[in-house]
Amino acid sequence: MPVRWIASGTTYANSFVYGNVLVDAGVLPMAVEPYAGAIDTIVLTHAHYDHTAHVKEIARLCGDAAVCIHEADAPGLVNDTRSLAMIFGARSPGIAPDVLISDGNLVGSLRVIHTPGHTPGGICLYDPAAKVLFSGDTVFTGGSFGRYDFPGGDRRALIASIERLAALDVEGLYPGHGEPAPTGGGRHIAAAREAFRFYG
Secondary structure (H helix, E strand, O other), X not given: OOEEEEOOOOOOOXXXXXXXXXXXXXXXXXXXXXXXXXXXXXXXXXOOHHHHOOHHHHHHHOOOOEEEEEOOOHXXXXXXXXXXXXXXXXXXXXXXXXXXXXXXXXXXXXXEEEOOOOOOOOEEEEEOOOOEEEEEXXXXXXXXXXXXXXXXXXXXXXXXXXXXXXXOOOOEEEEOOOOOEOOOHHHHHHHHHHHHHHHO
């Protein structure tokens, strides 16, 4: 199944289309419009505003697609402090999720992996058959990792989450920011683990 990368072109986060699933919704709705007919589920990797800014409009565009988020981050959809919306001069989306997801849940072929640290309810999505990982802001390509100095961040939780991801067989790595790595994704995760040990 191909991964469609929707780059924001701004400080906002990447979005990805994978089958009928849209991962994150910070991009402008017009960028999602070409895929709207295929999308029936939106999964938010966490509640920070750059990943959720346009979720209400995009859900409507996609025929009232179901909005999914981990229960620990759901308050960020209505709370400006939890969402960091004020950093962007904005307000949180003000939307209630349709589905609260937890570690081990399946969204189509994607397994939910709870990866706290950047936020309490941060998640990644993993397709073991395709060896594809959508990593949100837990790890990025090039060996970097998410910040843990925002409200709800936790250094120890983040390194434990990165260690968990490092144990997966990952070929394609699709992070919340920056360039994806369609091949060799596991090496980027391993590099992030080592970087955290030295600089985290």
